[in-house]
Amino acid sequence: MIAPSGPDRPPTAGPRVRTDLDGLPLFRGSAAGAAMIGLDCNESPFAPPAAVQAALSGAVQGLNRYPDHSSAELVARLAERHGVPPATLCLGPGSVGLCVQLIQIACAAGDEVIVPWRSFEVYPSLAATAGAVVRRVPLTAEHALDLPAMAAAISDRTRLVFVCSPNNPTGTSVSRSAVERFLAAVPPDVLVVLDEAYAEFTEREADPLDGFALVRDRLRQGRTNVVALRTFSKAYGLAGLRIGYCLSAPPVAELLGRVAVPYAVGSLAQRAAVAALDCEREVRERCRHLVDERERVRSALLDAGRDVPVSGANFLWLPIGSAAEVFAAHCREHRILVKAFPGEGVRVTVGTAAENDAFLAAAARFAPAGAYGAARPTPLG
Ligand SMILES: Cc1ncc(COP(=O)(O)O)c(C=O)c1O
Known part of the structure:
Protein backbone atom coordinates (compact mmCIF):
# COMPACT_ATOMS: atom_id res chain seq x y z
CA MET A 1 0.00 0.00 0.00
CA ILE A 2 1.42 3.41 -0.89
CA ALA A 3 1.38 5.87 1.99
CA PRO A 4 -1.05 8.74 1.48
CA SER A 5 0.57 12.15 1.58
CA GLY A 6 -0.46 14.19 4.56
CA PRO A 7 0.79 16.71 7.04
CA ASP A 8 1.94 14.06 9.56
CA ARG A 9 3.93 12.02 7.00
CA PRO A 10 7.55 13.03 6.54
CA PRO A 11 8.21 13.83 2.86
CA THR A 12 10.93 11.17 2.72
CA ALA A 13 8.70 8.30 3.91
CA GLY A 14 8.65 5.33 1.54
CA PRO A 15 5.60 3.30 0.66
CA ARG A 16 3.77 1.95 3.66
CA VAL A 17 4.22 -1.80 3.20
CA ARG A 18 3.24 -4.68 5.45
CA THR A 19 5.58 -5.13 8.37
CA ASP A 20 4.18 -8.56 9.22
CA LEU A 21 6.09 -9.95 6.23
CA ASP A 22 9.49 -8.93 7.63
CA GLY A 23 10.13 -12.38 9.09
CA LEU A 24 9.35 -14.33 5.92
CA PRO A 25 12.30 -16.37 4.71
CA LEU A 26 13.65 -15.25 1.35
CA PHE A 27 13.22 -18.05 -1.17
CA ARG A 28 16.53 -18.83 -2.81
CA GLY A 29 16.61 -20.88 -5.97
CA SER A 30 19.44 -23.16 -6.91
CA ALA A 31 22.93 -21.75 -7.17
CA ALA A 32 23.86 -24.43 -9.71
CA GLY A 33 26.10 -23.23 -12.51
CA ALA A 34 27.67 -25.10 -15.39
CA ALA A 35 30.56 -26.18 -13.18
CA MET A 36 28.35 -27.70 -10.51
CA ILE A 37 26.22 -30.83 -10.32
CA GLY A 38 22.83 -29.57 -9.16
CA LEU A 39 21.21 -32.15 -6.90
CA ASP A 40 19.47 -29.54 -4.75
CA CYS A 41 16.17 -28.75 -6.50
CA ASN A 42 14.46 -32.07 -7.26
CA GLU A 43 14.64 -31.35 -10.98
CA SER A 44 14.81 -33.95 -13.73
CA PRO A 45 18.39 -34.40 -14.92
CA PHE A 46 17.10 -34.97 -18.46
CA ALA A 47 16.40 -32.33 -21.11
CA PRO A 48 12.78 -32.38 -22.32
CA PRO A 49 12.04 -35.14 -24.88
CA ASP A 278 2.21 -37.41 -26.13
CA CYS A 279 5.55 -38.76 -24.85
CA GLU A 280 4.02 -40.68 -21.98
CA ARG A 281 6.05 -43.84 -22.59
CA GLU A 282 9.34 -41.96 -22.73
CA VAL A 283 8.45 -40.04 -19.59
CA ARG A 284 7.55 -43.27 -17.79
CA GLU A 285 10.85 -44.87 -18.82
CA ARG A 286 12.76 -41.88 -17.49
CA CYS A 287 10.90 -42.08 -14.19
CA ARG A 288 11.61 -45.79 -13.94
CA HIS A 289 15.28 -45.13 -14.58
CA LEU A 290 15.34 -42.49 -11.83
CA VAL A 291 13.54 -44.83 -9.45
CA ASP A 292 16.18 -47.51 -10.16
CA GLU A 293 18.92 -44.95 -9.58
CA ARG A 294 17.24 -43.81 -6.36
CA GLU A 295 17.25 -47.36 -5.06
CA ARG A 296 20.87 -47.86 -6.11
CA VAL A 297 21.97 -44.69 -4.29
CA ARG A 298 19.91 -45.55 -1.23
CA SER A 299 21.36 -49.08 -1.06
CA ALA A 300 24.89 -47.70 -1.29
CA LEU A 301 24.20 -45.22 1.51
CA LEU A 302 22.57 -47.90 3.67
CA ASP A 303 25.56 -50.19 3.06
CA ALA A 304 27.77 -47.36 4.26
CA GLY A 305 25.77 -47.28 7.49
CA ARG A 306 23.72 -44.16 6.73
CA ASP A 307 20.10 -43.79 7.78
CA VAL A 308 18.00 -43.09 4.66
CA PRO A 309 14.20 -43.39 4.80
CA VAL A 310 12.37 -45.15 1.98
CA SER A 311 11.60 -42.55 -0.67
CA GLY A 312 8.78 -42.45 -3.21
CA ALA A 313 10.20 -39.37 -4.90
CA ASN A 314 13.16 -38.35 -7.06
CA PHE A 315 15.24 -37.50 -4.01
CA LEU A 316 16.55 -39.00 -0.79
CA TRP A 317 16.60 -37.63 2.74
CA LEU A 318 19.63 -37.94 4.98
CA PRO A 319 18.52 -37.11 8.53
CA ILE A 320 21.97 -36.10 9.71
CA GLY A 321 20.87 -33.34 12.08
CA SER A 322 23.64 -30.98 13.11
CA ALA A 323 25.94 -32.25 10.34
CA ALA A 324 23.64 -31.05 7.56
CA GLU A 325 25.45 -27.84 6.71
CA VAL A 326 28.95 -29.25 6.97
CA PHE A 327 27.93 -32.19 4.79
CA ALA A 328 26.47 -29.82 2.18
CA ALA A 329 29.66 -27.74 2.27
CA HIS A 330 31.69 -30.91 1.84
CA CYS A 331 29.59 -31.87 -1.21
CA ARG A 332 30.03 -28.35 -2.61
CA GLU A 333 33.79 -28.79 -2.41
CA HIS A 334 33.24 -31.79 -4.66
CA ARG A 335 31.18 -29.60 -7.06
CA ILE A 336 27.89 -31.12 -5.93
CA LEU A 337 24.98 -29.05 -4.67
CA VAL A 338 22.61 -30.69 -2.19
CA LYS A 339 19.96 -29.00 -0.10
CA ALA A 340 20.78 -28.58 3.58
CA PHE A 341 18.11 -28.04 6.21
CA PRO A 342 20.23 -26.82 9.11
CA GLY A 343 19.93 -28.98 12.20
CA GLU A 344 17.71 -31.50 10.41
CA GLY A 345 19.21 -33.13 7.38
CA VAL A 346 20.13 -32.99 3.74
CA ARG A 347 17.99 -33.66 0.67
CA VAL A 348 19.75 -35.11 -2.35
CA THR A 349 18.05 -35.19 -5.75
CA VAL A 350 18.55 -38.28 -7.87
CA GLY A 351 20.49 -37.29 -10.98
CA THR A 352 22.04 -39.18 -13.86
CA ALA A 353 24.04 -42.31 -13.02
CA ALA A 354 27.28 -40.34 -13.37
CA GLU A 355 26.02 -37.55 -11.11
CA ASN A 356 24.87 -40.07 -8.53
CA ASP A 357 28.25 -41.80 -8.65
CA ALA A 358 29.91 -38.44 -8.03
CA PHE A 359 27.63 -37.85 -5.06
CA LEU A 360 28.28 -41.31 -3.61
CA ALA A 361 32.02 -40.81 -4.00
CA ALA A 362 31.79 -37.49 -2.15
CA ALA A 363 29.57 -38.98 0.55
CA ALA A 364 32.01 -41.83 1.04
CA ARG A 365 34.70 -39.27 1.82
CA PHE A 366 32.66 -37.70 4.55
CA ALA A 367 32.97 -38.68 8.20
CA PRO A 368 32.03 -42.28 8.97
CA ALA A 369 28.38 -43.07 9.58
CA GLY A 370 27.42 -42.63 13.19
CA ALA A 371 29.86 -39.76 13.66
CA TYR A 372 27.58 -37.11 12.19
CA GLY A 373 27.17 -35.16 15.39
CA ALA A 374 30.81 -34.19 15.46
CA ALA A 375 31.25 -34.58 11.74
CA ARG A 376 34.12 -33.01 9.89
CA PRO A 377 34.97 -33.80 6.28
CA THR A 378 37.75 -36.33 6.03
CA PRO A 379 40.74 -35.23 3.94
CA LEU A 380 40.62 -36.09 0.28
CA GLY A 381 42.96 -38.50 -1.42
C1 LIG B 1 5.86 -30.79 -2.68
C2 LIG B 1 5.99 -29.78 -3.75
N1 LIG B 1 4.90 -29.18 -4.20
C3 LIG B 1 4.96 -28.27 -5.18
C4 LIG B 1 6.16 -27.94 -5.74
C5 LIG B 1 6.18 -26.88 -6.78
O1 LIG B 1 6.41 -27.38 -8.03
P1 LIG B 1 6.12 -26.50 -9.32
O2 LIG B 1 5.66 -25.15 -8.86
O3 LIG B 1 7.40 -26.45 -10.05
O4 LIG B 1 5.03 -27.21 -10.04
C6 LIG B 1 7.34 -28.53 -5.30
C7 LIG B 1 8.62 -28.15 -5.88
O5 LIG B 1 9.67 -28.48 -5.47
C8 LIG B 1 7.24 -29.48 -4.27
O6 LIG B 1 8.32 -30.08 -3.79
Whole structure:
Protein backbone atom coordinates (compact mmCIF):
# COMPACT_ATOMS: atom_id res chain seq x y z
CA MET A 1 0.00 0.00 0.00
CA ILE A 2 1.42 3.41 -0.89
CA ALA A 3 1.38 5.87 1.99
CA PRO A 4 -1.05 8.74 1.48
CA SER A 5 0.57 12.15 1.58
CA GLY A 6 -0.46 14.19 4.56
CA PRO A 7 0.79 16.71 7.04
CA ASP A 8 1.94 14.06 9.56
CA ARG A 9 3.93 12.02 7.00
CA PRO A 10 7.55 13.03 6.54
CA PRO A 11 8.21 13.83 2.86
CA THR A 12 10.93 11.17 2.72
CA ALA A 13 8.70 8.30 3.91
CA GLY A 14 8.65 5.33 1.54
CA PRO A 15 5.60 3.30 0.66
CA ARG A 16 3.77 1.95 3.66
CA VAL A 17 4.22 -1.80 3.20
CA ARG A 18 3.24 -4.68 5.45
CA THR A 19 5.58 -5.13 8.37
CA ASP A 20 4.18 -8.56 9.22
CA LEU A 21 6.09 -9.95 6.23
CA ASP A 22 9.49 -8.93 7.63
CA GLY A 23 10.13 -12.38 9.09
CA LEU A 24 9.35 -14.33 5.92
CA PRO A 25 12.30 -16.37 4.71
CA LEU A 26 13.65 -15.25 1.35
CA PHE A 27 13.22 -18.05 -1.17
CA ARG A 28 16.53 -18.83 -2.81
CA GLY A 29 16.61 -20.88 -5.97
CA SER A 30 19.44 -23.16 -6.91
CA ALA A 31 22.93 -21.75 -7.17
CA ALA A 32 23.86 -24.43 -9.71
CA GLY A 33 26.10 -23.23 -12.51
CA ALA A 34 27.67 -25.10 -15.39
CA ALA A 35 30.56 -26.18 -13.18
CA MET A 36 28.35 -27.70 -10.51
CA ILE A 37 26.22 -30.83 -10.32
CA GLY A 38 22.83 -29.57 -9.16
CA LEU A 39 21.21 -32.15 -6.90
CA ASP A 40 19.47 -29.54 -4.75
CA CYS A 41 16.17 -28.75 -6.50
CA ASN A 42 14.46 -32.07 -7.26
CA GLU A 43 14.64 -31.35 -10.98
CA SER A 44 14.81 -33.95 -13.73
CA PRO A 45 18.39 -34.40 -14.92
CA PHE A 46 17.10 -34.97 -18.46
CA ALA A 47 16.40 -32.33 -21.11
CA PRO A 48 12.78 -32.38 -22.32
CA PRO A 49 12.04 -35.14 -24.88
CA ALA A 50 12.95 -34.24 -28.48
CA ALA A 51 9.27 -34.06 -29.49
CA VAL A 52 8.66 -31.49 -26.73
CA GLN A 53 11.61 -29.42 -27.91
CA ALA A 54 10.28 -29.55 -31.48
CA ALA A 55 6.81 -28.46 -30.34
CA LEU A 56 8.36 -25.55 -28.48
CA SER A 57 10.30 -24.39 -31.55
CA GLY A 58 7.10 -24.52 -33.57
CA ALA A 59 5.24 -22.43 -30.99
CA VAL A 60 7.73 -19.56 -30.89
CA GLN A 61 6.14 -17.89 -33.94
CA GLY A 62 2.94 -17.17 -32.04
CA LEU A 63 4.55 -15.46 -29.06
CA ASN A 64 3.27 -12.03 -30.10
CA ARG A 65 -0.17 -13.25 -28.96
CA TYR A 66 -1.39 -13.83 -25.42
CA PRO A 67 -1.81 -17.49 -24.49
CA ASP A 68 -5.17 -19.25 -24.35
CA HIS A 69 -6.22 -18.24 -20.84
CA SER A 70 -8.47 -21.31 -20.57
CA SER A 71 -5.68 -23.68 -21.74
CA ALA A 72 -8.49 -25.55 -23.49
CA GLU A 73 -6.40 -28.08 -25.40
CA LEU A 74 -4.31 -29.07 -22.41
CA VAL A 75 -7.32 -29.21 -20.09
CA ALA A 76 -9.07 -31.52 -22.59
CA ARG A 77 -6.02 -33.78 -22.75
CA LEU A 78 -5.67 -33.95 -18.97
CA ALA A 79 -9.40 -34.57 -18.56
CA GLU A 80 -9.17 -37.51 -20.96
CA ARG A 81 -6.04 -38.86 -19.30
CA HIS A 82 -7.48 -38.78 -15.78
CA GLY A 83 -11.09 -39.63 -16.70
CA VAL A 84 -12.53 -36.42 -15.23
CA PRO A 85 -14.69 -33.59 -16.63
CA PRO A 86 -12.73 -30.55 -17.90
CA ALA A 87 -14.57 -28.35 -15.39
CA THR A 88 -12.72 -30.11 -12.56
CA LEU A 89 -9.28 -29.09 -13.82
CA CYS A 90 -7.38 -25.89 -13.34
CA LEU A 91 -3.89 -25.04 -14.60
CA GLY A 92 -1.45 -22.78 -12.85
CA PRO A 93 2.05 -21.32 -13.08
CA GLY A 94 3.62 -24.34 -11.44
CA SER A 95 1.76 -26.25 -8.78
CA VAL A 96 3.18 -23.72 -6.34
CA GLY A 97 1.12 -21.07 -8.13
CA LEU A 98 -1.93 -23.21 -7.48
CA CYS A 99 -0.95 -23.49 -3.79
CA VAL A 100 -1.11 -19.68 -3.66
CA GLN A 101 -4.54 -19.67 -5.32
CA LEU A 102 -5.86 -22.41 -3.03
CA ILE A 103 -4.82 -20.45 0.04
CA GLN A 104 -6.37 -17.31 -1.45
CA ILE A 105 -9.75 -18.96 -1.99
CA ALA A 106 -9.81 -20.66 1.41
CA CYS A 107 -8.20 -18.27 3.87
CA ALA A 108 -8.83 -14.79 5.15
CA ALA A 109 -6.55 -13.10 7.68
CA GLY A 110 -6.45 -15.05 10.93
CA ASP A 111 -7.64 -18.35 9.45
CA GLU A 112 -5.46 -21.38 10.03
CA VAL A 113 -3.47 -23.51 7.62
CA ILE A 114 -2.11 -26.83 8.85
CA VAL A 115 1.15 -28.08 7.40
CA PRO A 116 3.15 -31.18 8.19
CA TRP A 117 6.64 -30.19 9.27
CA ARG A 118 9.08 -30.47 7.90
CA SER A 119 7.51 -30.36 4.46
CA PHE A 120 7.62 -28.23 1.31
CA GLU A 121 9.38 -25.16 2.58
CA VAL A 122 7.15 -22.54 0.94
CA TYR A 123 3.81 -23.63 2.45
CA PRO A 124 4.29 -21.50 5.60
CA SER A 125 5.40 -18.41 3.65
CA LEU A 126 2.49 -18.64 1.22
CA ALA A 127 0.01 -19.00 4.08
CA ALA A 128 1.60 -16.16 6.07
CA THR A 129 1.48 -13.92 2.98
CA ALA A 130 -2.30 -14.37 2.97
CA GLY A 131 -2.34 -13.38 6.66
CA ALA A 132 -3.19 -16.94 7.69
CA VAL A 133 -1.85 -18.53 10.86
CA VAL A 134 0.36 -21.55 10.19
CA ARG A 135 0.11 -24.62 12.43
CA ARG A 136 3.04 -26.98 11.93
CA VAL A 137 2.49 -30.60 12.89
CA PRO A 138 5.77 -32.48 13.42
CA LEU A 139 6.55 -35.56 11.34
CA THR A 140 6.77 -38.95 13.04
CA ALA A 141 10.12 -40.35 14.17
CA GLU A 142 10.14 -42.19 10.83
CA HIS A 143 10.08 -38.84 8.95
CA ALA A 144 6.51 -39.45 7.77
CA LEU A 145 3.38 -37.30 7.94
CA ASP A 146 1.58 -37.80 11.25
CA LEU A 147 -1.95 -37.79 9.84
CA PRO A 148 -3.71 -38.52 13.17
CA ALA A 149 -1.88 -35.59 14.77
CA MET A 150 -2.75 -33.38 11.79
CA ALA A 151 -6.42 -34.32 12.15
CA ALA A 152 -6.24 -33.57 15.87
CA ALA A 153 -4.74 -30.13 15.13
CA ILE A 154 -7.79 -29.01 13.15
CA SER A 155 -9.73 -26.27 14.92
CA ASP A 156 -12.73 -24.06 14.14
CA ARG A 157 -10.33 -21.64 12.44
CA THR A 158 -8.73 -24.26 10.17
CA ARG A 159 -9.52 -23.65 6.52
CA LEU A 160 -6.85 -25.62 4.68
CA VAL A 161 -4.56 -28.61 5.31
CA PHE A 162 -1.61 -29.54 3.12
CA VAL A 163 -0.92 -33.26 2.73
CA CYS A 164 2.33 -33.65 0.82
CA SER A 165 2.95 -37.16 -0.46
CA PRO A 166 5.66 -38.10 -1.21
CA ASN A 167 6.76 -35.52 1.30
CA ASN A 168 9.37 -32.97 0.33
CA PRO A 169 12.08 -33.22 1.72
CA THR A 170 11.80 -36.60 3.45
CA GLY A 171 10.46 -38.61 0.49
CA THR A 172 8.05 -40.58 2.68
CA SER A 173 4.57 -41.38 1.37
CA VAL A 174 1.22 -41.84 3.01
CA SER A 175 -0.95 -44.75 1.92
CA ARG A 176 -4.39 -44.41 0.41
CA SER A 177 -6.01 -46.10 3.41
CA ALA A 178 -4.22 -43.79 5.86
CA VAL A 179 -5.42 -40.77 3.89
CA GLU A 180 -8.96 -42.12 3.84
CA ARG A 181 -8.88 -42.57 7.63
CA PHE A 182 -7.56 -39.02 7.94
CA LEU A 183 -10.23 -37.60 5.65
CA ALA A 184 -12.94 -39.29 7.68
CA ALA A 185 -11.79 -37.14 10.63
CA VAL A 186 -11.66 -33.86 8.66
CA PRO A 187 -14.75 -31.62 8.74
CA PRO A 188 -16.25 -31.30 5.25
CA ASP A 189 -15.75 -27.52 5.26
CA VAL A 190 -11.96 -27.80 5.55
CA LEU A 191 -10.08 -27.87 2.24
CA VAL A 192 -7.50 -30.66 2.04
CA VAL A 193 -4.78 -30.28 -0.59
CA LEU A 194 -3.07 -33.50 -1.67
CA ASP A 195 0.19 -32.23 -3.10
CA GLU A 196 1.51 -34.94 -5.40
CA ALA A 197 4.38 -33.17 -7.12
CA TYR A 198 6.34 -36.45 -7.10
CA ALA A 199 3.49 -38.89 -7.77
CA GLU A 200 5.14 -40.36 -10.87
CA PHE A 201 8.03 -41.74 -8.80
CA THR A 202 5.93 -43.80 -6.38
CA GLU A 203 5.41 -46.89 -8.49
CA ARG A 204 6.87 -49.27 -5.89
CA GLU A 205 4.68 -48.23 -2.97
CA ALA A 206 2.31 -50.67 -1.25
CA ASP A 207 -1.27 -49.35 -0.97
CA PRO A 208 -0.21 -46.27 -2.94
CA LEU A 209 -2.01 -42.98 -2.73
CA ASP A 210 -3.18 -41.80 -6.13
CA GLY A 211 -4.66 -38.47 -5.13
CA PHE A 212 -6.23 -37.96 -8.53
CA ALA A 213 -8.07 -41.28 -8.30
CA LEU A 214 -9.09 -40.51 -4.73
CA VAL A 215 -10.44 -37.05 -5.55
CA ARG A 216 -12.20 -38.44 -8.63
CA ASP A 217 -13.88 -41.12 -6.50
CA ARG A 218 -14.93 -38.59 -3.88
CA LEU A 219 -16.33 -36.18 -6.47
CA ARG A 220 -18.52 -38.98 -7.78
CA GLN A 221 -19.90 -39.28 -4.23
CA GLY A 222 -20.50 -35.52 -4.05
CA ARG A 223 -17.67 -34.95 -1.56
CA THR A 224 -15.90 -31.77 -2.55
CA ASN A 225 -13.39 -30.72 0.10
CA VAL A 226 -10.31 -32.55 -1.23
CA VAL A 227 -8.20 -31.41 -4.18
CA ALA A 228 -5.06 -32.88 -5.74
CA LEU A 229 -2.08 -31.13 -7.28
CA ARG A 230 0.34 -32.38 -9.92
CA THR A 231 3.09 -30.72 -11.86
CA PHE A 232 4.98 -30.92 -15.14
CA SER A 233 8.13 -29.76 -13.34
CA LYS A 234 9.44 -33.06 -12.05
CA ALA A 235 8.68 -36.25 -13.98
CA TYR A 236 8.02 -34.37 -17.23
CA GLY A 237 11.18 -32.30 -16.90
CA LEU A 238 9.53 -28.93 -17.61
CA ALA A 239 10.51 -27.07 -14.42
CA GLY A 240 11.71 -24.08 -16.42
CA LEU A 241 8.31 -23.54 -18.02
CA ARG A 242 6.27 -23.36 -14.79
CA ILE A 243 3.11 -25.38 -15.24
CA GLY A 244 1.07 -27.48 -12.83
CA TYR A 245 -2.55 -28.55 -12.47
CA CYS A 246 -5.24 -29.13 -9.89
CA LEU A 247 -8.18 -31.53 -9.74
CA SER A 248 -11.10 -30.27 -7.66
CA ALA A 249 -14.85 -29.92 -7.56
CA PRO A 250 -16.04 -27.55 -10.35
CA PRO A 251 -16.99 -24.71 -7.95
CA VAL A 252 -13.49 -24.85 -6.44
CA ALA A 253 -11.94 -24.88 -9.92
CA GLU A 254 -14.07 -21.90 -10.88
CA LEU A 255 -12.96 -19.98 -7.81
CA LEU A 256 -9.34 -20.83 -8.57
CA GLY A 257 -9.96 -19.29 -11.98
CA ARG A 258 -11.36 -16.14 -10.41
CA VAL A 259 -8.20 -15.47 -8.38
CA ALA A 260 -5.81 -16.51 -11.17
CA VAL A 261 -3.37 -13.99 -12.57
CA PRO A 262 -4.49 -13.38 -16.18
CA TYR A 263 -2.47 -15.40 -18.69
CA ALA A 264 -0.27 -16.83 -15.93
CA VAL A 265 0.25 -20.06 -17.87
CA GLY A 266 2.20 -19.14 -20.99
CA SER A 267 1.63 -20.56 -24.45
CA LEU A 268 5.02 -22.31 -24.53
CA ALA A 269 4.20 -24.03 -21.26
CA GLN A 270 0.85 -25.18 -22.63
CA ARG A 271 2.36 -26.42 -25.90
CA ALA A 272 5.14 -28.26 -24.11
CA ALA A 273 2.76 -29.91 -21.66
CA VAL A 274 0.52 -31.19 -24.48
CA ALA A 275 3.58 -32.50 -26.32
CA ALA A 276 4.87 -34.09 -23.10
CA LEU A 277 1.58 -35.96 -22.67
CA ASP A 278 2.21 -37.41 -26.13
CA CYS A 279 5.55 -38.76 -24.85
CA GLU A 280 4.02 -40.68 -21.98
CA ARG A 281 6.05 -43.84 -22.59
CA GLU A 282 9.34 -41.96 -22.73
CA VAL A 283 8.45 -40.04 -19.59
CA ARG A 284 7.55 -43.27 -17.79
CA GLU A 285 10.85 -44.87 -18.82
CA ARG A 286 12.76 -41.88 -17.49
CA CYS A 287 10.90 -42.08 -14.19
CA ARG A 288 11.61 -45.79 -13.94
CA HIS A 289 15.28 -45.13 -14.58
CA LEU A 290 15.34 -42.49 -11.83
CA VAL A 291 13.54 -44.83 -9.45
CA ASP A 292 16.18 -47.51 -10.16
CA GLU A 293 18.92 -44.95 -9.58
CA ARG A 294 17.24 -43.81 -6.36
CA GLU A 295 17.25 -47.36 -5.06
CA ARG A 296 20.87 -47.86 -6.11
CA VAL A 297 21.97 -44.69 -4.29
CA ARG A 298 19.91 -45.55 -1.23
CA SER A 299 21.36 -49.08 -1.06
CA ALA A 300 24.89 -47.70 -1.29
CA LEU A 301 24.20 -45.22 1.51
CA LEU A 302 22.57 -47.90 3.67
CA ASP A 303 25.56 -50.19 3.06
CA ALA A 304 27.77 -47.36 4.26
CA GLY A 305 25.77 -47.28 7.49
CA ARG A 306 23.72 -44.16 6.73
CA ASP A 307 20.10 -43.79 7.78
CA VAL A 308 18.00 -43.09 4.66
CA PRO A 309 14.20 -43.39 4.80
CA VAL A 310 12.37 -45.15 1.98
CA SER A 311 11.60 -42.55 -0.67
CA GLY A 312 8.78 -42.45 -3.21
CA ALA A 313 10.20 -39.37 -4.90
CA ASN A 314 13.16 -38.35 -7.06
CA PHE A 315 15.24 -37.50 -4.01
CA LEU A 316 16.55 -39.00 -0.79
CA TRP A 317 16.60 -37.63 2.74
CA LEU A 318 19.63 -37.94 4.98
CA PRO A 319 18.52 -37.11 8.53
CA ILE A 320 21.97 -36.10 9.71
CA GLY A 321 20.87 -33.34 12.08
CA SER A 322 23.64 -30.98 13.11
CA ALA A 323 25.94 -32.25 10.34
CA ALA A 324 23.64 -31.05 7.56
CA GLU A 325 25.45 -27.84 6.71
CA VAL A 326 28.95 -29.25 6.97
CA PHE A 327 27.93 -32.19 4.79
CA ALA A 328 26.47 -29.82 2.18
CA ALA A 329 29.66 -27.74 2.27
CA HIS A 330 31.69 -30.91 1.84
CA CYS A 331 29.59 -31.87 -1.21
CA ARG A 332 30.03 -28.35 -2.61
CA GLU A 333 33.79 -28.79 -2.41
CA HIS A 334 33.24 -31.79 -4.66
CA ARG A 335 31.18 -29.60 -7.06
CA ILE A 336 27.89 -31.12 -5.93
CA LEU A 337 24.98 -29.05 -4.67
CA VAL A 338 22.61 -30.69 -2.19
CA LYS A 339 19.96 -29.00 -0.10
CA ALA A 340 20.78 -28.58 3.58
CA PHE A 341 18.11 -28.04 6.21
CA PRO A 342 20.23 -26.82 9.11
CA GLY A 343 19.93 -28.98 12.20
CA GLU A 344 17.71 -31.50 10.41
CA GLY A 345 19.21 -33.13 7.38
CA VAL A 346 20.13 -32.99 3.74
CA ARG A 347 17.99 -33.66 0.67
CA VAL A 348 19.75 -35.11 -2.35
CA THR A 349 18.05 -35.19 -5.75
CA VAL A 350 18.55 -38.28 -7.87
CA GLY A 351 20.49 -37.29 -10.98
CA THR A 352 22.04 -39.18 -13.86
CA ALA A 353 24.04 -42.31 -13.02
CA ALA A 354 27.28 -40.34 -13.37
CA GLU A 355 26.02 -37.55 -11.11
CA ASN A 356 24.87 -40.07 -8.53
CA ASP A 357 28.25 -41.80 -8.65
CA ALA A 358 29.91 -38.44 -8.03
CA PHE A 359 27.63 -37.85 -5.06
CA LEU A 360 28.28 -41.31 -3.61
CA ALA A 361 32.02 -40.81 -4.00
CA ALA A 362 31.79 -37.49 -2.15
CA ALA A 363 29.57 -38.98 0.55
CA ALA A 364 32.01 -41.83 1.04
CA ARG A 365 34.70 -39.27 1.82
CA PHE A 366 32.66 -37.70 4.55
CA ALA A 367 32.97 -38.68 8.20
CA PRO A 368 32.03 -42.28 8.97
CA ALA A 369 28.38 -43.07 9.58
CA GLY A 370 27.42 -42.63 13.19
CA ALA A 371 29.86 -39.76 13.66
CA TYR A 372 27.58 -37.11 12.19
CA GLY A 373 27.17 -35.16 15.39
CA ALA A 374 30.81 -34.19 15.46
CA ALA A 375 31.25 -34.58 11.74
CA ARG A 376 34.12 -33.01 9.89
CA PRO A 377 34.97 -33.80 6.28
CA THR A 378 37.75 -36.33 6.03
CA PRO A 379 40.74 -35.23 3.94
CA LEU A 380 40.62 -36.09 0.28
CA GLY A 381 42.96 -38.50 -1.42
C1 LIG B 1 5.86 -30.79 -2.68
C2 LIG B 1 5.99 -29.78 -3.75
N1 LIG B 1 4.90 -29.18 -4.20
C3 LIG B 1 4.96 -28.27 -5.18
C4 LIG B 1 6.16 -27.94 -5.74
C5 LIG B 1 6.18 -26.88 -6.78
O1 LIG B 1 6.41 -27.38 -8.03
P1 LIG B 1 6.12 -26.50 -9.32
O2 LIG B 1 5.66 -25.15 -8.86
O3 LIG B 1 7.40 -26.45 -10.05
O4 LIG B 1 5.03 -27.21 -10.04
C6 LIG B 1 7.34 -28.53 -5.30
C7 LIG B 1 8.62 -28.15 -5.88
O5 LIG B 1 9.67 -28.48 -5.47
C8 LIG B 1 7.24 -29.48 -4.27
O6 LIG B 1 8.32 -30.08 -3.79
